[in-house]
Each structure stands twice: as C-alpha cells, then as structure tokens.
Amino acid sequence: MYKLIKLDNGLRIVLEHIPYVSSVSVGVFVQTGSRNENKHNNGISHFIEHMLFKGTNKRAGKEIAETIENVGGQINAFTSKEMTCFYTKSLNTHLDLSLDVLSDILLNSKLADEDIEKEKNVIYEEINMSEDSPEDVLMDLHSIAIWGEDSLSLPILGTKESLKGFNREILKEYMGKYYIPDNSVISICGNFNVTTIESLVDKYFGHWNVNENSKVLTNYSSPLILKDNLYRKKEIEQLHISLGIPGIEMGNDSIYPLLILTNILGREASSILFQKLREEMSICYSVYCGLSSMKNTGIINIYLGLNTAVAAKAINAIKEQMSIFTKKGINEVQLYNGKEQLKGSYILGLESTSSRMFSNGKSALFLNKIKTPEEILNKIDKISMEHVNEVMEHTFKQGIVNSSFVGDISNIDEIISHL
Template sequence: MIQKKICQNGVRIIHEKMPYVRSLAIGLFVKAGSIDETEKEWGLSHFIEHMLFKGTATRSAKMIAEQFDRIGGDINAYTSKEMTCYYATVLDHHAEEALTILADMFFNSSFNGADIQKEKSVILDEIASVEDTPDDDVDERLWSVMYPQHTIGRSIGGIKETIDSFDKEMIEKYISKHYTVENTVISIAGNYDDELIGFIENLFNSFIRKGSSDSIEATRPVFHNGRISKSKDIEQAHICIGYPGLTLTDDRLHDLILLDSIVGGTMSSRMFQKIREEKGLAYSVFSYYSSYMSTGSFVIYGGSGPEHLEEMVNTMDSIIRDIMADGVTEKELHNAKEQLKGSFLLGLESSESRMHRNGKNELILLEHKTIDEVVDLIDKVEMDNVNSIARETFARERAISVIAPKKAVKRIRF
C-alpha cells in the first residue's frame, strides 16, 4: 500500500513496502525541468543534474562513486521536460547510508568553478552524441516544429551558447527558485521499517526553502504543423510524424494509449506488421505518445533506406486512413488491452519501478490510483472511444521531421 508522510516543513515522503524483496529504491524528485527555464537558462536543469554528482563540502565526486560501489548500490539521475530525479537502489540494510549521501548531494553540492567548466565539455559531448544518433536527433527536431513558441519544444540538454554562460551564480539562483519544499518529493519503495521514515524526516527537516508564486510557464503550449529537414551523410533516412496528443489529466488518455499499441506500439501493431514484416521497408518503425500536464503528442517514427522512404511514408498514411475510415478491430483492441495490462503489471515487479511511479504521480499528478483502478480503466475502454480519438488525432494537420542523405531530402514531397 502506498503511504504518504508530510513532514513539518512540508516535504512529502511517499513510501511503499515490499517486504518480499531485499532492495530499497530511493528517489528525490524535483519539479524543475526544461519547461521551467528562461531562454538564457536553456539546459540549466540538466546541467544542475550533472553538477550534483561533482562533489560536496565533505565528499568528492570520486568518493560518492566509491561509497555507492562499496555498498553494492546504483546511483543515477535524469532530467525531463517537467522534472529532475536523483535516485539510488541499494540493499535494504544500506538504506541510511544511501539516503545520507543523496541528501548531502542535494543540500551541499559545492559547484566548484573548475568542475563547472569540465562539465560543460561533457554535456556538449552528450549533445553531440544525440546529433550523431539520427533517430534521436530527428525526434528532438520534431518537437521544435510542434512547439516552436514554447519551452516544451526545446531539447532538454540545451545549446552551446547557453551552456557556455552557466556559472555558480546562475546555478544557485535556479536552485533557490525551483528546488523548494513544495517542489520536492522523496519516494521510497522496497524493504524498510517505519524507523526509516523518521530518519528521512530528520535528514530533510532543515529544508525550508520556499518558492515564489510566479511561473515561467505562463501560456499553454500550442501545437504547430510544419516541416523540417536535415541533410546528412548517413545510410538511412529517418522520419518522425507528430500529431497533437492528450495531457496527463485527460480522461481519454487510456483511449490514446491503446490506439498507440494498435498503430505502432507493439510487434503486432499495424505499422510494424505492414511496413517491416510484410513489405520489408524498414528495420525500425513504431509509434509513441508523450503526455505532460499542459500538452501531449502522438508520434510515428520510421527509419529506412533512402530509396524506400517515400513508400514507407505512403504506407504509414494508408494505415492511418484505414483506421480513420474503418476503425480498429475487436481483436486488436482485446490484444492491446492485454498487452497494456501485462506491461503495466510486469513493470511493477521491481522496487525501482514502483518508486519511480509513486514519485512521479505525487509530484506531477498529486494522486495515486491503485493497481486495480488502473486495470479497471484499461478494461473499460470501448472500441468507440479508440476510434473517436483516432479520428480526432489523425484528422489534424501534422508536423514532420526528416534526416536523410542529401539526395533523399531533395526528393521529399510530403
């Protein structure tokens, strides 16, 4: 059962016992992501994520790594458009030591000037690695087309011009504004006793930083149709096609999730079976949905030989037209429901997956549906619901991003 403890200072602790495991997963979730950045701060959320691993007043970066290795634990972090998460998984009897290190990183990171300069180089290399990976690059460029006038359309990593400008003052100012009590959730899942909750409260009881009422996200993102292409000396052509999606709080979200499974989210989906298995036009073809508090998108990706690009896209369009005209079948909907329930339930087998689910739900949604409630929502989706969201989604104008060899880009007429 998921339990919630609100500390005296307002910090929320979400915890779920799994007494049959020997692990404990710990997450520090902060409601600060790329969507919260000003133009000059572009990439700063991600930069700070990196910097928290670079040492504190009492621990060097090497010491942090060695201490987690010594207790056989894993520590990592990620930044998304809406939040940043620092997390660790350890054996249950090492819980207090892991929490102490995470709290030290959270409160006492030194942001040494030399480390800041070195990390700029590391992050620029990370950005370059995305640009060297066209299936990632084509997706990031799609978001810049779909939401060109909003921070949600920006890449999380930032750009060289802003990264070069980051310094200790900017980092501490951003942390002061966004790393606040109301923006922070501590999530744990696994094998622990009730005394650990008190230990966490004592670690964070001096955390009193309050946020201001102003927000960078003053306007709702507006989806734009459009095209963007990039010529590159590569063997494959890559394309992403984006449509407006749904927000995290939309009652029809499970309709869209099941549509995604039928369109391109699984190996039995129409895109995979038609484009890869039947026609052999692509090795990788799939769809996915992304949902946030303020907007969402439905995206179709395909990577093919340049000579097959146009036929692949024509086939994608044909599949979409068929779904809009004739809808999905009972068999497809049944299989999609079973696949989604299986994926959801199997994904909760580990302490880490439960910790992430609970932390995100508390930080972003402020609610926790039970497993049975989620399964019931999936089972209650009817064919008319899925067909309705398909017609609504695919009837809208779309955004397209292409990365391909120069000759292929010149031939594109989408």
C-alpha cells in the first residue's frame, strides 16, 4: 500500500506498508545538495549532514548513534548534488524511537562552534581521501566538462578553501533557508500501524516551521551540456577516462528504454563494450556505462581505466562500437531480453525496505508522486522499438560530446584528438 500525505506545515510523508516484514526504514529527505550552493559556500550541505550527528540539546553525538544501534538498528546519512538524506533501519517495534532521533538531529542540533572547527578537519581528510581516488577526481572533473559554470559542476564535498569560512551563523542561516518542510519528504517503508502513523510523524515533525528567510525550491536551471575535454595530471599507473554522451532528465519515462540501451552497450559482463575491450582486446580491466538523471538534465558516461599506451586504441574501439550500435540499433530479441533484465533488477531491489524507502522518498521529493511497482513494470513492458529508436537518436547518436582524463601522460592532446 502506497500513500502520499501532507502535514499542516507542508511536510510530505510517503508511506509504503509491508505487513509481512519485521523491519521499518525511515528517511528524511531535504532538497538541498551541492547544486543549491555557490563557490563561496560549496560543501555546506555535506557539512551540515556531518554536523547534525554532533549533538543536540537532548543527546550527545555518541548517544545519537548509540540510541539506534543499541536496539539493533542502523542510522546514517548522505549528500548528493540535489539532496541530503538522513535515515534509519530498525525493527518495526522501534519506529517511534527512529522518528524521535531523526527529528531531534534535524530540529535540535547544537551546531557548536567547537564541533564545527573539529569537523572541518574530518572533512579535510575526506577531501584528501577523495583526492587519492582517481575515479572521484575524474567524476568531479567531468562534471566541470559537462556543466561548466553551472552549480551542478560543484563538488559535493566542497573545497578546503570554501570550508574554512563556515561558522555557526552561516550554517544556521543556510538551514533556516532550505531545511524547511516544503523542501522535505519523510519516507517510511516497512511494517507499521497504518492507523496511527500520520499522528506519530506529526508528533515529532509537526512543529517544524519556517522563518521569514525560508526559500521553497521550485525552479532549477536547465544547463546546456557542454563540449569540453579536461585533463588532470596525477602520478598513478593507469589513465582513467570518462566519456560523456547526452542523457535524459529525471522523471522522463524515456529513462526506461535508455536503461535498456545502456545495459546492452556497457553495463554488464555480456555487454558490447565489456566483451570488446576486455574480453576480445584485453586492454582494460574495467569498462562500463553509467547514467545520471537530474532535474532538467542528464548524462551518460562511459568509464574505463587502462594503460596510457593503449588509450587512443581504446577510444577508437569505443567510437567504432558506438557507431555500429547506433546504426544497427537493437533487435526484438535484445529488446525482450532488455525488458526482462530491467524488470529483474528492479524486482530484486524491491526486496529491501531501505531501497524502496529511498526510491519512494526521492520520487516524492522531486516529482511529488510515487510510481507503484505495477506502474513501473507496465511502463517497461510497453517499451516499443519505436521508442527505443527515438531515445537512441537523442542520446547515443549524438556521440561523445565531452570527456575527462586523470593520469600521468604527456600526449593527452593527441589522445583527445581521437574523440
């Protein structure tokens, strides 16, 4: 059973009741991430995510984790380019406790000056750790190649320079502006009392209100996907490459045929690119296609890591395989198999209350509606060859339009020329 309701203060609650499980997953989704920032406060959404676990008027930082973990539950959070999420998973008998803790950290965090300064050091190390990961550096660099000066290109962690200026006043001001009921969704999935759940959520979140500086997030930019190629020198063994192709924005039903095409080209071990570059040519260990769909924009990226000596050879092979793929298209057998694969991976994902909670929360936050499994499976079944060809025309047929490279190489211009 799915239900989307709204409290008097504007907070949306999405419920999925599953009576045959013993767990319940709860997520508080706030519509703010690095996309809502600028160069001066870049990283503030992620910083606030960390700070909300540092203590409230009711609980010390350690107690926040202990309260949930002592009853066998889990509590955590994450920040993306477009949202921040705080979540728990526990036995359904501890739903009241989960809502108590989540509301406490959202609404009563101390944001103490001492904790802020200490946490800066923690996130500096997180940035250092990201710098040591070529894949992380590559994706942040590719975001700039794709979106340029748009805030979508900003790194989620922020920079050491932007973090230096954070203080309690700046954090409180940002939270007062964006951490409001109208920008938020509570998603609950699992076994709970359907007759009392609304009043229970209202007990903990009904007094969450706005101030005169609050801003409801409704308008987002529609950034152009740029044609740019960026390189970052790093003394590592491999050259890491990300190739960008225009994708599809969040909420567009064309995402389903695009997923089929992406899976066939490069998502699985049986895919075209994996079989060509790894199995046949044996020039890389990892090659795959990924999708990113956001408000008003989307991108497909092909990632690979390999010896710099064969980089040009790999790019030529990818372009050749993409050319064949876009000219030939797919046949009815591939379409049928693609649908079954898509349905299989989706249905398997439904077996987790937390994955269902995340999916429902994100859908309610950005689209203000929930698609039931039956609706999604029906959309997949109805994918036609005509729709697949139309999606191919607007995505893969556009070719590689931008790229990023991370590694230690002297002839990067020559390699980029192969694009």
